[in-house]
Amino acid sequence: MSAEAAGDATPTPVASASAGPELRLIPPSLDPASGACTKASPTQVAATPWAQLSLNLAQAGRYTQGGGVLVAVVDTGVAPQAAGLAGRVRADGAAAQDCVGHGTFLAGVIAGSPVPGSGFVGVAPRARIVAERGTDQWGRPSADMVADGIEAGIAAGAKVVDVSAALPVNTARLRAAIKHAAAADVLVVAPAAPDTAPQTGSGQSSAPPPASYWPAASDGVLSVVDVDINGQRPDGIPQPEHADLAAPGDGITGIGPKGTGNYVASGASVATAFVAGTAALVRAHLPHLTAAQTAARLKATAAHAEVPLLDPSGALSTVLPTGAAPSSEPEAALHLPEAAPTSGVVPRAWALAGACLLLGVLAAGAMAVARVRLSRRTAGQRRA
Secondary structure (H helix, E strand, O other): OOHHHHOEEOOOOEEOOOOOOEEEEOOOOOOHHHOOEEOOOOOOOOOOOHHHHHOOHHHHOOOOOOOOOEEEEEEOOOOOOOOOOOOOEEOOHHHHOOOOOHHHHHHHHHHOOOOOOOOOOOOOOOOEEEEEEOEOOOOOEOHHHHHHHHHHHHHHOOOEEEEOOOEOOOOHHHHHHHHHHHHOOOEEEEEOOOOOOOOOOOOOOOOOOOEOOEOOOOOOOEEEEEEOOOOOOOOOOOOEOOOOEEEEOOOEEEOOOOOOOOEEEOOHHHHHHHHHHHHHHHHHHOOOOOHHHHHHHHHHOOEOOOOOEOOHHHHHHOOOOOOOOOOOOOOOOOOOOOOOOOOOOOOHHHHHHHHHHHHHHHHHHHHHHHHHHHHHHHHHHHHO
């Protein structure tokens, strides 16, 4: 009996990060013993989710919405008729069946278009999705399945490949797939750490020491961690040895494989979808850039933080020195974001980055005025 025929799983509903209504949870995987899939969500959220506000996606969408770019989602599959994705998903065989809903959720974060009654929209709502399986039907990944999914995404013509898995081991097949992606000018984005809930209660245990996870730890892969509405990561969760970028990944509102209701999900894999969507925007807006240059641009325009914070508008609008390699310290984007809607919640980390940028611009302007005045005074003294 198939997973779809077995019934519906019912994960405990959770509130979104902005204390909105309780939404059905999309987990990274399901218990095979339940024989059940994720249920349809009955709830829509009309408010704009916090992640969209913090990333200023409305501003980024004025440059491009990702049209013409194909993104491969290597995960649990993608439901082709999911709300906000219908008509833009290519999925065959097992990849068209998403019992867990996780792949559909990530595809929505990357490329979901507006749905009546919901404030959610994806990063690149005109991009297209090709679904590739990187897990079994219950969401359990393997290195070989991820490698095959990456290879299939390359063969399908994807310019960006979003991988949801963070594996504790690397394999020859996975290394070969990453090498092939680089040779084919395909940008691979992956979570720098696995999606594991923090330990709570009396049985709380200390977090394991930082470790490397693949394919994120491979050269040429853009590695991502999740942060909450305040720009922080929870305690007691797996930490990577390195991450290139941070993006929203706590209590994220999105879509699922059934119905028009909204769901909620968390983790580094969710943050990865925001970066993959932004990469699609950059590859649509600046098609002359290679995959490596796209990754470098995303890092160079990120906001200053312990792990640089993704800035979609900055990635699209910042003028970087021609031929110059990005510095190890990412520069703040040289643009002024729109004022956030009064009804929204903007993370302090992103707001602080914007404030620092504004102060820097004002300071630079003051210095320039002072130099002009000094130059004029010096010239007058020479004429005297």
